[in-house]
Amino acid sequence: MRNIFYSSLIALIGIVLVGCSAEKYFNEGDKHYEYLRYSEAIASYEKGIKKDRNLEVLEKMGNAYYFMGKYEKAMELYEECMANKSAADKLNFYYARALMATGKTKEAKGYLTRYLLRHPNDVVAGMLLSSVNSINERYIDTSLFTLEKIPTDDFTGAFSAVEYRDGIVFSGEKEVFRGSKQSPWTGNSYLDLYYMEKDEDGNWLSPEILQGTINGKFHEGPASFSKSGDVVYFTRSNYFKRKMEISNEEENNLKIFIAKSEDGKWKHLEELPFNSDNYSCGHPALASDDKTLYFVSDMPGGYGGTDIYVTRFENGEWTKPENLGETVNTPGNEMFPYMHDDGILYFSSDAHNSMGGLDVFLTYEYNGRWMKPENLNYPLNSLKDDFSFVLSEDNTTGFVTSSRANKDELYEFKKNAPTFILYGRARKKDSFDPVAGVTVEITRGSDGKVITMTSDKDGKFEYQLDVEEEYHLLCTKIGCFTRTDKVSTKGKKYSENFYADFIVEEIELNKPIVLEDIFYDFDRWNIRPDAATELDKLVKLLKDNPTIHIEMGSHCDARGKDHYNQVLSDKRALAAVRYLIYKGIAADRLSWKGYGETVPRNQCVNGVKCSEEQHQENRRTEFKVTKL
Incomplete structure (x- = not known):
C-alpha cells in the first residue's frame, strides 16, 4: 500500500455532496481526493465519468488507485490519459512510477528520462531514475x-x-x-x-x-x-x-x-x-x-x-x-x-x-x-x-x-550468513594443463586449524570459507616450486566466490627463468617501478621456498662496447640482488652475474639494425636455481 504514513493511519472528515450531474460527482470526488479519502473519491468519480470521461478526473482516479496499491488499474487509467495529446506532462512521471511498482523498470526509465528533460529540478523524479539505473545492484546476493x-x-x-x-x-x-x-x-x-x-x-x-x-x-x-x-x-x-x-x-x-x-x-x-x-x-x-x-x-x-x-x-x-x-x-x-x-x-x-x-x-x-x-x-x-x-x-x-x-x-x-567458496586450480606453467596430486594446506587465521586437501584429476580443489576469517594457502608438490596465497572474508557482507590459480613449475638446477617484465632504461641500472612489481613476485617465490638459492643474471643489448656492457649488466644484476635483500631475502641465498651482450634473445647483435623494442627485449634479468 503506497504512502503508508497517510494511507494506513489518517482518518479524515469531509462533507458528502449529493448530485446527479457529472460535474457534481466530480466536485464530490475532488473533495474526497483533496482529503485523501481515495476509496470515496473513486466511487464519486466513477459515477461522473459514466457521463463525461474527463481527462483530469481520469488522472486523479489513476493517482487514487496508485495510492491504494492498485497499480495495474492506475496504469490502465494513465494510459488512457496519455493517448490524448493534451494530457498533462506530469503523466510521464505518474506512469513511470506505476511501471516501477509493477516491475517494468526498463519501460519506466524512458518516461522518467523524458519527464526530467523538461523538469530537471524535480528531485523525486531524479531519485526514481537513479533507482531504475541501479536496480541490478539490489540483486547482489539473493540468499541473505x-x-x-x-x-x-x-x-x-x-x-x-x-x-x-x-x-x-x-x-x-x-x-x-x-x-x-x-x-x-x-x-x-x-x-x-x-x-x-x-x-x-x-x-x-x-x-x-x-x-x-x-x-x-x-x-x-x-x-x-x-x-x-x-x-x-x-x-x-x-x-x-x-x-x-x-x-x-x-x-x-x-x-x-x-x-x-x-x-x-x-x-x-x-x-x-x-x-x-x-x-x-x-x-x-x-x-x-x-x-x-x-x-x-x-x-x-x-x-x-x-x-x-x-x-x-x-x-x-x-x-x-x-x-x-x-x-x-x-x-x-x-x-x-x-x-x-x-x-x-x-x-x-x-x-x-x-x-x-x-x-x-x-x-x-x-x-x-x-x-x-x-x-x-x-x-x-x-x-x-x-x-x-x-x-x-x-x-x-x-x-x-x-x-x-x-x-x-x-x-x-x-x-542468513553470506556464503564464501574457494575454488582452486593447479596447472602447469605457461599452459592450462591440470596437475593432479598437488597438496593444498589451508590454515585458518583465528585458531591455526589446518585443512589439507589435494587437487583432483582436473587440477581442482574446493573449500567453503567461514565469515570474518583470514586464510593462508600453501600449495606444494615434490620437485616443484611451492606457492602461497591469502584469502580473507573479513568485512564482506555479500556472498562471494574466491579463486586461487596455482602455477606448478618443476625446479631444475641452473635452468634460466626469465623475469619477463623487468626492463632497464638505456645505459641505466636502477630498478624501475614496473621492474619492482615483477621482482616482488620473485620475493614471494623465495619466501615460499626458503631452501633454494638463486643466481640473478642480467643481460644488455648489443649497443655500446662489449666491456662497457659487461660492467653495466653486472651492475644491473647487483641492483636486483640488493632489491631482494631490501625485501627480506637472506644475502647468503643470492648471487649475481652480468652476461653483457653475450646471450641475446633475438638477432640484434653487433652490426644489426634493430628497433628500440627489440633492443629492450635483450635488456633483461633472469634467475636460476643454483642450490637446494
Missing part, C-alpha cells in the same frame, strides 16, 4: 534473507509486527459490510492493534484484539513496547475521549500516545507533548534504553514528505524533537524507524535508490554523524512497498511487512 508469510487471511491488510511477550503485536484492518464504519482511504475497517502468538508446534494462532482503551473508534497504528512490556507507545488518529480534533486544513492528523498495562488491559492513555493538531507524529520506535524515542513526522522544517526525528526522556520530560538530518531524510518519505540494540537504525524510504516503492535501509551514527543509508536489497526488499523491519535480539530473525503479494502482509524472516 529467507522470508515466510505469516497467515493473516482474515485481514485485508496487516503491518508493523513487533515482538511482545510470547508473540507479536501488529496493526490490521478487515473488510466491513456496507453501512459499517469504514476508513475513507481504503473502504475497509479502521486499523486496530492485535496480538498473535505461536502454539507448541510453531504454528501461528488466531490474532486477538488488544484489550483496554488502546483500541478506539478510528485508527491505531504501529506500536513499540518498553523492555518490561508494560508500557506501549503507539500511533492513533487525533482523537481523545471520543472527541476528534481537526487541523486548520480540516485534517485529522496523527499523534503518538502512551499507555500502561494494568490487570491485562491497556489503560491510562496520554499523548506525548510534542504532538500537534496541525501536523502528524507517528511510527514510534523506542530504543533499548527506554529513554530514546524515534518517530516520523511531517512537521514544518523537514526535508520532504515525512522525516525521522528523535527525542529523549531527560529530567522527567521529553526533549524537543531533533531531525536526523539530510543524510537520512530526503525530499521523499522516510518512515517506520527501528533502533536495534547494536545501534543500527533501520527505516523505510521511497528514496535513497529504492527498488521503486518503500525499501528497508540501515544506517548508524559515527562521531555524531549519520552514515549514508544502505539498501538491504532483494529478497528482503521488493518492487513493492517493504517496511516495518524489526530484528530480534539474536540478530538473525525478525519481521517485516511487504505488499509484494498486492496487499500489506506480515513476513517472518531469517537472516
Whole structure:
C-alpha cells in the first residue's frame, strides 16, 4: 500500500455532496481526493465519468488507485490519459512510477528520462531514475534473507509486527459490510492493534484484539513496547475521549500516545507533548534504553514528505524533537524507524535508490554523524512497498511487512550468513594443463586449524570459507616450486566466490627463468617501478621456498662496447640482488652475474639494425636455481 504514513493511519472528515450531474460527482470526488479519502473519491468519480470521461478526473482516479496499491488499474487509467495529446506532462512521471511498482523498470526509465528533460529540478523524479539505473545492484546476493508469510487471511491488510511477550503485536484492518464504519482511504475497517502468538508446534494462532482503551473508534497504528512490556507507545488518529480534533486544513492528523498495562488491559492513555493538531507524529520506535524515542513526522522544517526525528526522556520530560538530518531524510518519505540494540537504525524510504516503492535501509551514527543509508536489497526488499523491519535480539530473525503479494502482509524472516567458496586450480606453467596430486594446506587465521586437501584429476580443489576469517594457502608438490596465497572474508557482507590459480613449475638446477617484465632504461641500472612489481613476485617465490638459492643474471643489448656492457649488466644484476635483500631475502641465498651482450634473445647483435623494442627485449634479468 503506497504512502503508508497517510494511507494506513489518517482518518479524515469531509462533507458528502449529493448530485446527479457529472460535474457534481466530480466536485464530490475532488473533495474526497483533496482529503485523501481515495476509496470515496473513486466511487464519486466513477459515477461522473459514466457521463463525461474527463481527462483530469481520469488522472486523479489513476493517482487514487496508485495510492491504494492498485497499480495495474492506475496504469490502465494513465494510459488512457496519455493517448490524448493534451494530457498533462506530469503523466510521464505518474506512469513511470506505476511501471516501477509493477516491475517494468526498463519501460519506466524512458518516461522518467523524458519527464526530467523538461523538469530537471524535480528531485523525486531524479531519485526514481537513479533507482531504475541501479536496480541490478539490489540483486547482489539473493540468499541473505529467507522470508515466510505469516497467515493473516482474515485481514485485508496487516503491518508493523513487533515482538511482545510470547508473540507479536501488529496493526490490521478487515473488510466491513456496507453501512459499517469504514476508513475513507481504503473502504475497509479502521486499523486496530492485535496480538498473535505461536502454539507448541510453531504454528501461528488466531490474532486477538488488544484489550483496554488502546483500541478506539478510528485508527491505531504501529506500536513499540518498553523492555518490561508494560508500557506501549503507539500511533492513533487525533482523537481523545471520543472527541476528534481537526487541523486548520480540516485534517485529522496523527499523534503518538502512551499507555500502561494494568490487570491485562491497556489503560491510562496520554499523548506525548510534542504532538500537534496541525501536523502528524507517528511510527514510534523506542530504543533499548527506554529513554530514546524515534518517530516520523511531517512537521514544518523537514526535508520532504515525512522525516525521522528523535527525542529523549531527560529530567522527567521529553526533549524537543531533533531531525536526523539530510543524510537520512530526503525530499521523499522516510518512515517506520527501528533502533536495534547494536545501534543500527533501520527505516523505510521511497528514496535513497529504492527498488521503486518503500525499501528497508540501515544506517548508524559515527562521531555524531549519520552514515549514508544502505539498501538491504532483494529478497528482503521488493518492487513493492517493504517496511516495518524489526530484528530480534539474536540478530538473525525478525519481521517485516511487504505488499509484494498486492496487499500489506506480515513476513517472518531469517537472516542468513553470506556464503564464501574457494575454488582452486593447479596447472602447469605457461599452459592450462591440470596437475593432479598437488597438496593444498589451508590454515585458518583465528585458531591455526589446518585443512589439507589435494587437487583432483582436473587440477581442482574446493573449500567453503567461514565469515570474518583470514586464510593462508600453501600449495606444494615434490620437485616443484611451492606457492602461497591469502584469502580473507573479513568485512564482506555479500556472498562471494574466491579463486586461487596455482602455477606448478618443476625446479631444475641452473635452468634460466626469465623475469619477463623487468626492463632497464638505456645505459641505466636502477630498478624501475614496473621492474619492482615483477621482482616482488620473485620475493614471494623465495619466501615460499626458503631452501633454494638463486643466481640473478642480467643481460644488455648489443649497443655500446662489449666491456662497457659487461660492467653495466653486472651492475644491473647487483641492483636486483640488493632489491631482494631490501625485501627480506637472506644475502647468503643470492648471487649475481652480468652476461653483457653475450646471450641475446633475438638477432640484434653487433652490426644489426634493430628497433628500440627489440633492443629492450635483450635488456633483461633472469634467475636460476643454483642450490637446494
